[in-house]
Amino acid sequence: MFVERNNQYSVVCHTRVAEDCLENGKWFDSEEEAQDWVEEECWIFSGEGWICLKCNAHFMRNLSQTRRDKGLDSLLPDGWDDDLEVGINTVR
Numbered sequence: 001m002f003v004e005r006n007n008q009y010s011v012v013c014h015t016r017v018a019e020d021c022l023e024n025g026k027w028f029d030s031e032e033e034a035q036d037w038v039e040e041e042c043w044i045f046s047g048e049g050w051i052c053l054k055c056n057a058h059f060m061r062n063l064s065q066t067r068r069d070k071g072l073d074s075l076l077p078d079g080w081d082d083d084l085e086v087g088i089n090t091v092r
């Protein structure tokens with residue numbers, strides 16, 4: 001999950017699915033510092049590797065897209081979200 005170049009280390013994005021994927025983090029003298037940096041940047045650790053913010057956002061968009069396609073959300077006006085539906089169900 002690290003890449004080394006000229007004795008500098010950087011954390012590599014594990015998935016690289018987003019078109020604007022950051023691909024790797026900042027370069028540091030040690031792997032520890034490189035990992036500290038991605039933690040501070042709120043990269044997501046998947047268990048196999050780190051996922052950059054751009055790819056994480058990409059996954060989130062796809063998740064909501066999938067849910068929308070499967071459910072009845074597409075029949076509802078734009079702007080309706082799950083919280084609103086839950087609220088309506090409670091009223092019923």
Ligand SMILES: [Zn+2]
Pocket residue numbers: 013014015016017018021022023051052053054055056
């Ligand atoms: Zn990425």
